[in-house]
Each structure stands twice: as C-alpha cells, then as structure tokens.
Amino acid sequence: MHLYGKHRFETNDLGFIREADQLLNLVWAGYNQWEPKGIYRRYNINGDVYTVHNFGGENLGMGLEYNGNMGFKNYWNAYLGGGFPVCRT
Numbered sequence: 001m002h003l004y005g006k007h008r009f010e011t012n013d014l015g016f017i018r019e020a021d022q023l024l025n026l027v028w029a030g031y032n033q034w035e036p037k038g039i040y041r042r043y044n045i046n047g048d049v050y051t052v053h054n055f056g057g058e059n060l061g062m063g064l065e066y067n068g069n070m071g072f073k074n075y076w077n078a079y080l081g082g083g084f085p086v087c088r089t
Contacts, residue, residue, distance in 0.1 A: 021054045021055055022052055022053070022054055022060065023052070023053045023054070023055070024050060024051075024052055025050065025051045025052075025053070026048050026049065026050035026051075027048060027049050027050075028046065028047070028048040029046070029047055029048070030044060030045065030046035030047070031044065031045050031046075032044040036073065039072055039073060040070050040071060040072055040073065041071045041072060041073050041075075042070070042071045043068065043069065043070040043071070044068065044069050045066075045067075045068045046066065046067050046068070047064070047065065047066040047067075048064070048065050048066075049062070049063075049064055050062060050063055050064075050065070059087075061085055061087060062085070062086045062087055063083055063084060063085040063086050064083060064084060064086060065081070065082070065083030066081060066082060066083065067079070067080065067081030067082075068080050068081065
C-alpha cells in the first residue's frame with residue numbers, strides 16, 4: 001500500500017466543528033421608536049426565547065436573551081443587553 005499517493009479533499013482537515021449536530025429554534029420580538037422625544041432621538045428593545053436540540057430530538061438547552069439601544073439627541077448611544085440559560089443538559 002502506498003502512503004503518499006493521491007491526496008483528496010477531506011473536510012475534516014479544515015478543523016473541528018463543535019456544534020455540527022445542533023438545531024436552534026427561536027422566537028424573536030422587537031420594538032423600534034424612531035420619533036425623537038425627550039432626551040432620546042430613537043430607541044429599540046428586543047428579546048428572544050430559544051431552544052437547542054440535536055438531530056436525535058434531545059433538548060440541549062433553552063434560554064432568554066434581551067437587549068436595548070437608545071440614541072440620544074447629542075448623538076451618544078447607550079446599549080444594554082444580556083441573557084441567561086433557563087435549562088441546560
């Protein structure tokens with residue numbers, strides 16, 4: 001058997017994929033306000049709920065995420081966001 005023969009493209013040579021067996025489901029909602037009022041020029045609020053499963057149907061985790069952004073009249077911006085897992089197996 002010849003060890004240095006034909007080299008073929010092998011996808012495993014590109015690297016290791018940690019999340020190859022995952023499906024992400026999410027529901028996202030957001031609100032945008034573009035009319036200036038008070039101290040802000042605009043703001044938006046977003047949130048989502050997600051679940052992660054593998055192809056076998058096993059629940060790998062679920063959680064909540066949120067964020068908000070406000071643009072002030074002096075053109076400065078403020079951002080707040082975060083999230084936390086509800087359950088992880």
